[in-house]
Amino acid sequence: MANTAQTEHTTRHTTQHSWDEECDVLVVGSGGGALTGAYGAAARGLDTLVVEKTAHFGGTTAYAGAGLWLPGNQAQARGGLEDSADLARAYFRAVVGDATEHTLQDAYLDHAAATVAFLEDSPHVRFEYRPFPDYFAAPGRFDMGRAVFPVELPALEGPHDLVDAVRPPAWAERLQLPTPEGPLTDGRALVARLLLALESTGNGRTRLHTALTELITEDGAVVGAVAEQDGRTLRIRARRGVLLAAGGFEANAELRREWQQLPGADWTMGAPGGNTGDAITAATGAGAAVDGLAESWWCPSLRFPDGSAAFTLGLHGGIFVDGSGRRFANESLPYDRMGRQMLAAKAGTSHDNPVWWVFDGRFGDELPGITVVPADRAAFTEAGLWRTADTLEALAEQLGVDAEALRDTVQTFNGHAEQGVDTDFHRGEDPYDRFFAQGEGANPCLVPIEKGPFHAVQIVLGDLGTKGGVRTDADARVLREDGAAIPGLYAAGNTAASVSGPCYPGPGVPIGSAMVFGHLAAVHMAGQSGA
Numbered sequence: 280m281a282n283t284a285q286t287e288h289t290t291r292h293t294t295q296h297s298w299d300e301e302c303d304v305l306v307v308g309s310g311g312g313a314l315t316g317a318y319g320a321a322a323r324g325l326d327t328l329v330v331e332k333t334a335h336f337g338g339t340t341a342y343a344g345a346g347l348w349l350p351g352n353q354a355q356a357r358g359g360l361e362d363s364a365d366l367a368r369a370y371f372r373a374v375v376g377d378a379t380e381h382t383l384q385d386a387y388l389d390h391a392a393a394t395v396a397f398l399e400d401s402p403h404v405r406f407e408y409r410p411f412p413d414y415f416a417a418p419g420r421f422d423m424g425r426a427v428f429p430v431e432l433p434a435l436e437g438p439h440d441l442v443d444a445v446r447p448p449a450w451a452e453r454l455q456l457p458t459p460e461g462p463l464t465d466g467r468a469l470v471a472r473l474l475l476a477l478e479s480t481g482n483g484r485t486r487l488h489t490a491l492t493e494l495i496t497e498d499g500a501v502v503g504a505v506a507e508q509d510g511r512t513l514r515i516r517a518r519r520g521v522l523l524a525a526g527g528f529e530a531n532a533e534l535r536r537e538w539q540q541l542p543g544a545d546w547t548m549g550a551p552g553g554n555t556g557d558a559i560t561a562a563t564g565a566g567a568a569v570d571g572l573a574e575s576w577w578c579p580s581l582r583f584p585d586g587s588a589a590f591t592l593g594l595h596g597g598i599f600v601d602g603s604g605r606r607f608a609n610e611s612l613p614y615d616r617m618g619r620q621m622l623a624a625k626a627g628t629s630h631d632n633p634v635w636w637v638f639d640g641r642f643g644d645e646l647p648g649i650t651v652v653p654a655d656r657a658a659f660t661e662a663g664l665w666r667t668a669d670t671l672e673a674l675a676e677q678l679g680v681d682a683e684a685l686r687d688t689v690q691t692f693n694g695h696a697e698q699g700v701d702t703d704f705h706r707g708e709d710p711y712d713r714f715f716a717q718g719e720g721a722n723p724c725l726v727p728i729e730k731g732p733f734h735a736v737q738i739v740l741g742d743l744g745t746k747g748g749v750r751t752d753a754d755a756r757v758l759r760e761d762g763a764a765i766p767g768l769y770a771a772g773n774t775a776a777s778v779s780g781p782c783y784p785g786p787g788v789p790i791g792s793a794m795v796f797g798h799l800a801a802v803h804m805a806g807q808s809g810a
């Protein structure tokens with residue numbers, strides 16, 4: 280059910296035309312949805328202006344692996360995968376069901392292939408299929424996945440100032456290390472490729488350090504926006520419309536407490552400095568309805584000594600225990616599903632209910648899993664976030680959990696490992712579980728915990744961004760509470776309530792759906808949708 284955000288009314292109504300700048304299409308934000316929309320508009324001859332709040336283009340999209348769930352596309356076909364919108368529809372309906380409007384789901388699925396074809400018409404954009412399993416066992420699933428990824432971009436292919444303007448990888452930003460030399464990969468490749476495509480049209484302008492603050496309406500239609508650039512206030516006219524693709528509100532502690540009942544914004548993986556919900560707030564000020572504000576793309580995350588946390592996936596060893604010393608889920612679950620288990624168990628959701636990732640000495644100084652920001656063991660140990668002991672009992676004492684419970688949990692798990700069957704949580708029964716496994720025997724996901732020293736590392740509930748926001752229709756038009764579209768206003772990505780609702784169906788749904796709806800917005804603004 281839709282709900283309305285309690286936000287200050289920030290829209291400016293205007294009858295006078297004192298503009299500092301004009302364009303056909305104003306795009307707010309510079310992630311995958313924003314830049315697909317910008318390129319889509321500019322390639323159709325529309326004068327397009329992209330404004331980005333921070334010092335870099337790309338937002339969280341630049342941090343991403345940039346798997347893109349775009350079923351039935353030509354890059355999948357080149358990779359030998361026979362996918363289609365209908366196969367994907369069977370899967371999407373099975374896992375998302377009626378949680379979101381079927382018209383919205385169909386708009387995504389039916390325009391995914393065309394979005395890829397349109398983008399690959401540019402010599403700057405190229406995708407390739409790589410295996411990464413879908414997240415649920417359901418009809419229409421691909422066990423080795425259906426996501427495509429941007430082909431890496433040789434660093435020298437683009438003008439250097441543009442390449443330098445793309446947000447660095449998450450690990451480099453977090454650890455304050457230099458941006459790596461060499462080709463741009465993953466999300467950075469996507470952002471740079473889309474920027475190059477936009478630039479090649481001759482119709483696109485981009486601006487950093489420029490933040491949307493308000494929308495300007497006239498007779499109920501959005502006709503422009505107010506933005507702050509280096510302390511200057513700009514009134515920008517947008518003749519065809521404004522596309523809001525400015526991420527979610529993951530970095531806004533106040534909104535997270537209000538809308539998600541979470542302690543704050545420290546544990547998000549969203550790119551810093553940008554995604555504070557400005558576009559959602561501005562849109563509700565213009566009359567937009569909102570939905571799903573409690574939702575995020577969840578993930579278990581390693582807690583860092585500075586109070587932040589980093590996305591952790593692909594466990595190949597160890598178990599998660601809650602404060603009682605017991606397991607509560609299949610640790611090999613896809614990350615959003617694990618996050619939802621953590622929410623249900625109230626495990627790792629606040630400082631008071633820690634989750635510990637317990638593993639044994641066979642991994643040396645390494646964590647048995649993938650963390651997108653590497654952990655420095657000495658610093659973690661000093662901060663009490665990485666504990667080590669020669670026996671499980673001593674480890675339990677350090678963690679403040681019941682020693683008998685922890686010993687019993689480990690014994691039971693080791694029994695499962697010996698049998699090759701996790702009768703408690705069915706770990707290792709799904710192709711996704713096994714994708715990351717490195718163990719041996721009948722069930723390589725079940726690696727016994729038996730050789731000291733024993734380790735425990737703290738895990739909390741993190742996210743890749745929030746996914747509730749303004750309600751939109753099949754043309755990415757922003758809707759009012761009564762279902763009517765607000766003329767001139769469009770949204771994509773995490774600014775919009777997600778097409779997948781409270782579900783993360785497979786790798787690449789966040790950016791893939793952002794790109795499709797960004798493109799649909801451009802098509803509509805160009806007057807080509809027939810809607």
Ligand SMILES: Cc1cc2nc3c(=O)[nH]c(=O)nc-3n(C[C@H](O)[C@H](O)[C@H](O)COP(=O)(O)OP(=O)(O)OC[C@H]3O[C@@H](n4cnc5c(N)ncnc54)[C@H](O)[C@@H]3O)c2cc1C
Nearest residue numbers: 308310332338339340344345346491525553772773787790
């Ligand atoms: C490590 C990691 C890996 C991931 N891997 C994948 C993956 O493989 N596939 C996938 O689909 N998803 C992945 N995700 C999730 C995905 O990256 C995000 O959900 C998605 O990129 C969000 O896109 P967006 O366009 O909504 O926001 P963003 O990409 O964050 O872009 C929003 C931009 O808007 C700017 N902005 C905010 N407010 C304003 C304002 N007022 N004015 C102007 N600009 C503003 C921000 O600064 C930002 O640059 C991953 C996330 C992480 C952290």
